[in-house]
Amino acid sequence: MIRALLEEALRTREPGRTVVCTVGEGAWPDGADLPEEVAFHDLDQRPASVQHVRRETAASGTRSCGLTLLLAATPTDLRRAAAHLAGFPRSARIVVLVAAAAPHLDPPFPVLPGLGPWGELVDSRVRRAGDQGWAADLYFGAPVPLIPVVSALAHGMVGGRRERPLPVLAAVRGPDAGLWRPGDARSNRTEHVDAILDTTASGYTLPEDAPPRTRRAPLGEASWADLGSLGAYVPERPAPDQVPPVDERVVNPIGFTRTSEPVTGTLEDHDGRWHLVVGENVRWSVPGDGTVTDVHIARARDLRAVEIVWGRHSGPLAAVRAVAALAAAGVPLVSGPAPSWATGLGQETLARLRSVRMSDLDDEDEREIHSIRTRRAAMREHGALARWRRMGAELGLDTDTCPAVSVLLCTRRPEMVGFALRQIARQRGVETETVLALHGFDRKIPEVAAEIRAFRASGRELILHEPDPSLALGTVLDRSARTASCHMLAKMDDDDWYGPEHLADLVSARTYSGADLVGSDPEFFYLETLDTTVRLSGESEKPAKHASGCTLFLDRGVLEEIGGFRPLARGVDSQCLAGVQLAGGRIYRTHGCNFVVRRKSEGHTWTVGAGHFLRREGKGQLPGWRPSPLLEPDPKDAPVTCSSLPWGAPEPVREGTGPVVEAG
Known part of the structure; x- marks a missing residue:
C-alpha cells in the first residue's frame, strides 16, 4: 500500500522540484523506483550540520519544491525526522507516509500550533495505508517550511496535550x-x-x-x-x-x-x-x-x-x-x-x-x-x-531535577490526619506540597497538632486551612487547588493506603501518555468489616473514561479549563472526569498496584456496601489485608487483621498446625 501511495504522489505531482526522504529501517517499500530527476535523501545518513541549519535560516520563498515526500517506518522514526530536515527547501505539497504504527496511536491529524504555515493550507487528506500504516497529503497555497508541518503530524499521532x-x-x-x-x-x-x-x-x-x-x-x-x-x-x-x-x-x-x-x-x-x-x-x-x-x-x-x-x-x-x-x-x-x-x-x-x-x-x-x-x-x-x-x-x-506536586487532602476525621500525612511523607521520586483541609474540626486538637508538627519536622511543605463545615466537598477541594503552588495537582483520600511511588508513577504516566488527567485502575479493596481483601479485574495502561477518584492527577491549567471542582457533596470525582472529557481532554489509566482502598461500614461519599465488591471480584478475594507488594506497607499503618501478607503470597504453614494467623 505504501508503494502504491508513493507512486500515486509522484504521478500526480505538479511541475517543479521533487524531494523524497526516508527515515527508519524499512521505510522504503520493496520494488519501488524513483524517476532520475527526483532528489533522494536518507535522513538516517544525513547529519544535522551547521551548514544545513544556516541554509534553513536563510531560506526564502524562491527556493522551493512542488512536492516533498517523507516516508517513515514508524511514528518513532517520524518523531526524530525533524532534527534532520533543517536546510530542506520549502514545499507546496507535503506527503508523509508511515509504514506501520502501534494500534493505540492516533492518525496523523496535525496538531496546529498558534503560529506557523497553516494559514496557507488549501487541502488535506489523512487515510489508512494498509492495515497498519497511515498517509497524510497536504496542499498549501504557497511553499511552507517542512519542520513545523512534520512536527505537527508527529504530535498528532501521539496525541494529548501540547507536548x-x-x-x-x-x-x-x-x-x-x-x-x-x-x-x-x-x-x-x-x-x-x-x-x-x-x-x-x-x-x-x-x-x-x-x-x-x-x-x-x-x-x-x-x-x-x-x-x-x-x-x-x-x-x-x-x-x-x-x-x-x-x-x-x-x-x-x-x-x-x-x-x-x-x-x-x-x-x-x-x-x-x-x-x-x-x-x-x-x-x-x-x-x-x-x-x-x-x-x-x-x-x-x-x-x-x-x-x-x-x-x-x-x-x-x-x-x-x-x-x-x-x-x-x-x-x-x-x-x-x-x-x-x-x-x-x-x-x-x-x-x-x-x-x-x-x-x-x-x-x-x-x-x-x-x-x-x-x-x-x-x-x-x-x-x-x-x-x-x-x-x-x-x-x-x-x-528541575525532581518534579513537584501539590497534594490535595481533605478530611473530616481528626483520627485519620496522622495516617493520611504518613502516606504523603513516604512518597519518593517527587517533591510534595500538601494542602490539608481540616473540614469541620480545629488544628488545635492535641493529636492533630502533634501529627502536623511531626510532618513539618520531616521537611515536607504543608499548607493548612480550616474551611467552614457547611461547605461542600467540591468547594473545599477547589479552594485547596487555588491555594496550592505547584502546577501538578494530586488528589489523595485520608483513609486509603498508598505505595511510596504512587505519585512518581502518576508523574511518569502523565509524561508518556500526554493525557490531561491520569489516575490509577481501582483494583485492591480492603473490606474492613469482613477483614477481606478483594481484587477486581480491570484494564490499565490505556486511555479510559474512568480512573479511581482517590488517585486523580492533573495540571492546574486543566482544572481551570474545566471550571475547577464542582461545588457538590458527592460525585466530585466523576464530575471532574466528565469535565475533562467534555472539554475534549484525554484521560489515562495506569496500573492499580500502588494503593488499597479502605471500605468501612459508613463514612464514604460513594455509598455501596461490601457486597458490591464481592460480586465484582475478578481476581479473587483473600482473608486479611493483602496489598500488592508495590505498596511496601508500613506495619504501623496496617489494620487489625487475621493475616497481613502481600497479594499472592502463600500463607505460611507450620507442620501439624495449619495456617499461621498474624494479629495486626
Missing part, C-alpha cells in the same frame, strides 16, 4: 541528533539555546560566546573495535548517560496487559545483528542503531517474557539502547550475567533484569510487578525527560 519541551533547550549537531532530542522541532536552532550537544565524530569550532557544549559518541563510531581502545569515545564500561535516551512518548507501557500467551522470546544475535526470536521464527530485527520502535513493542506485547542473551549487536551503545527501550516499555525481561559493556543500561535496571527467572513470570501477578519495577528503573535512567534533566545539571544549568 512539554525537554528541560534544556539544546541545539544538537551530528548524525544522532534525532535520537537525542526526539520530537523536538527546535533542536536545529543556532541562537538563544541553553546548550549544544555535539554528536559529530570530529567536533566543530564554536564562537567564544557560544553556550556550553557537551559531547557524546555517535553510534556509528561506537563499534566493537572501538570499545575501550585508546582515544575512543566509548569506554569499556559506558555510563547510561552516554546512550541516546528512550523517546517515552512512543516507547512506553501503553498497551501492557496482565495476561499473556504462554509463549516466550529471546533477544539474540545472528551474524552480528539482534533479533527477537519466538520459537524458531524471527519476529523482528533490531535496527543497527538500536532503535526499538512503537511497532516493535506492539509485536512483543503477547509474550510472557523475553530473555536477553547478550550477543553482539552493531555496537555496545546500540545494544544497550535496544534493551533499555524494551525495559522502559514494560516488556518483562530476564537476563543472566551481563557483559561489562552492559553497564550502560544502569545498575538499577540491570539488577531488575536479573531479579527473576523465566519460570517466575508464569504467575501473572509476579509478571506485572516485575514489569512495573523494571520500567520504573529504565524510565529513570533512560527516559528523555530524566536524561535531559541530568544533562542540564551536568552543564551547570538550573533545571
Whole structure:
C-alpha cells in the first residue's frame, strides 16, 4: 500500500522540484523506483550540520519544491525526522507516509500550533495505508517550511496535550541528533539555546560566546573495535548517560496487559545483528542503531517474557539502547550475567533484569510487578525527560531535577490526619506540597497538632486551612487547588493506603501518555468489616473514561479549563472526569498496584456496601489485608487483621498446625 501511495504522489505531482526522504529501517517499500530527476535523501545518513541549519535560516520563498515526500517506518522514526530536515527547501505539497504504527496511536491529524504555515493550507487528506500504516497529503497555497508541518503530524499521532519541551533547550549537531532530542522541532536552532550537544565524530569550532557544549559518541563510531581502545569515545564500561535516551512518548507501557500467551522470546544475535526470536521464527530485527520502535513493542506485547542473551549487536551503545527501550516499555525481561559493556543500561535496571527467572513470570501477578519495577528503573535512567534533566545539571544549568506536586487532602476525621500525612511523607521520586483541609474540626486538637508538627519536622511543605463545615466537598477541594503552588495537582483520600511511588508513577504516566488527567485502575479493596481483601479485574495502561477518584492527577491549567471542582457533596470525582472529557481532554489509566482502598461500614461519599465488591471480584478475594507488594506497607499503618501478607503470597504453614494467623 505504501508503494502504491508513493507512486500515486509522484504521478500526480505538479511541475517543479521533487524531494523524497526516508527515515527508519524499512521505510522504503520493496520494488519501488524513483524517476532520475527526483532528489533522494536518507535522513538516517544525513547529519544535522551547521551548514544545513544556516541554509534553513536563510531560506526564502524562491527556493522551493512542488512536492516533498517523507516516508517513515514508524511514528518513532517520524518523531526524530525533524532534527534532520533543517536546510530542506520549502514545499507546496507535503506527503508523509508511515509504514506501520502501534494500534493505540492516533492518525496523523496535525496538531496546529498558534503560529506557523497553516494559514496557507488549501487541502488535506489523512487515510489508512494498509492495515497498519497511515498517509497524510497536504496542499498549501504557497511553499511552507517542512519542520513545523512534520512536527505537527508527529504530535498528532501521539496525541494529548501540547507536548512539554525537554528541560534544556539544546541545539544538537551530528548524525544522532534525532535520537537525542526526539520530537523536538527546535533542536536545529543556532541562537538563544541553553546548550549544544555535539554528536559529530570530529567536533566543530564554536564562537567564544557560544553556550556550553557537551559531547557524546555517535553510534556509528561506537563499534566493537572501538570499545575501550585508546582515544575512543566509548569506554569499556559506558555510563547510561552516554546512550541516546528512550523517546517515552512512543516507547512506553501503553498497551501492557496482565495476561499473556504462554509463549516466550529471546533477544539474540545472528551474524552480528539482534533479533527477537519466538520459537524458531524471527519476529523482528533490531535496527543497527538500536532503535526499538512503537511497532516493535506492539509485536512483543503477547509474550510472557523475553530473555536477553547478550550477543553482539552493531555496537555496545546500540545494544544497550535496544534493551533499555524494551525495559522502559514494560516488556518483562530476564537476563543472566551481563557483559561489562552492559553497564550502560544502569545498575538499577540491570539488577531488575536479573531479579527473576523465566519460570517466575508464569504467575501473572509476579509478571506485572516485575514489569512495573523494571520500567520504573529504565524510565529513570533512560527516559528523555530524566536524561535531559541530568544533562542540564551536568552543564551547570538550573533545571528541575525532581518534579513537584501539590497534594490535595481533605478530611473530616481528626483520627485519620496522622495516617493520611504518613502516606504523603513516604512518597519518593517527587517533591510534595500538601494542602490539608481540616473540614469541620480545629488544628488545635492535641493529636492533630502533634501529627502536623511531626510532618513539618520531616521537611515536607504543608499548607493548612480550616474551611467552614457547611461547605461542600467540591468547594473545599477547589479552594485547596487555588491555594496550592505547584502546577501538578494530586488528589489523595485520608483513609486509603498508598505505595511510596504512587505519585512518581502518576508523574511518569502523565509524561508518556500526554493525557490531561491520569489516575490509577481501582483494583485492591480492603473490606474492613469482613477483614477481606478483594481484587477486581480491570484494564490499565490505556486511555479510559474512568480512573479511581482517590488517585486523580492533573495540571492546574486543566482544572481551570474545566471550571475547577464542582461545588457538590458527592460525585466530585466523576464530575471532574466528565469535565475533562467534555472539554475534549484525554484521560489515562495506569496500573492499580500502588494503593488499597479502605471500605468501612459508613463514612464514604460513594455509598455501596461490601457486597458490591464481592460480586465484582475478578481476581479473587483473600482473608486479611493483602496489598500488592508495590505498596511496601508500613506495619504501623496496617489494620487489625487475621493475616497481613502481600497479594499472592502463600500463607505460611507450620507442620501439624495449619495456617499461621498474624494479629495486626
